[in-house]
Amino acid sequence: METKKTRNTEKQNLVKDILSNTEHTMSAEDIMAAMPIKVNKTTIYRILDRFAEKGEVHFVTGKNGKAYYALCNNCGVSHNIHNHIHFECQRCKEVTCQPNTLHIPNLEGFTIQETQFLVIGICNKCK
Template sequence: MEIKKSRNTEKQNLVKKTLSETEHAMSAEDIMDAIPIKVNKTTIYRILDRFVEKGDVHFVTGKNGKAYYALCNSCGTSHEIHNHIHFECQVCKEVTCQPNTLHIPSLEGFTIQETQFLVIGICNKCKK
């Protein structure tokens, strides 16, 4: 997917590249530390907000209250409704998207605008 040209194109490309090269969701701070040039946190958040708005990236709020971002690969067309589980390991602190999809029920009298599913435990790497 091509990114719209703007003054932050290099930074946007680095953020997207960083997210594409990891198997887990990343916080803005993790992304900031991983990219090879200095970019302030506000710029990282603006880029991530743009990506979320476009449907390229989704996020889940971790137990610590931080947002963790991941590229949307198979979220479907409704990027507000992420019907898969996110797993947060209490040992290594990684947040990963899981392949399990969930059925989002219709709630009479309510309009669902966003869903987040976070399961907390210990991942297989840390169990060993």
């Protein structure tokens, strides 16, 4: 028996499609603007939060304080501990995931709950 897709599932699939078809991270506003159907920002944030909880997306906070989201590809065992760099271009404002892997130190007496690595500069396209 085929189950009927709910509108929310359709919206979730659209968000995944949008994120999978970009080479850089996207803010909730960017995703909302790319949606082929009308979706409010609160719904986009709920979908992104749900995806983050499941380990399907990760985010980094940009210099402007906005969260930028990307689909997870081999994010590791602990979803909140990302060991790669994000690069934010000062000119085009794109935030991209970089392939560089970083070692997360074990800090004695502390429990690490989340990591974010943001490097800011000028990307190759904008040089």
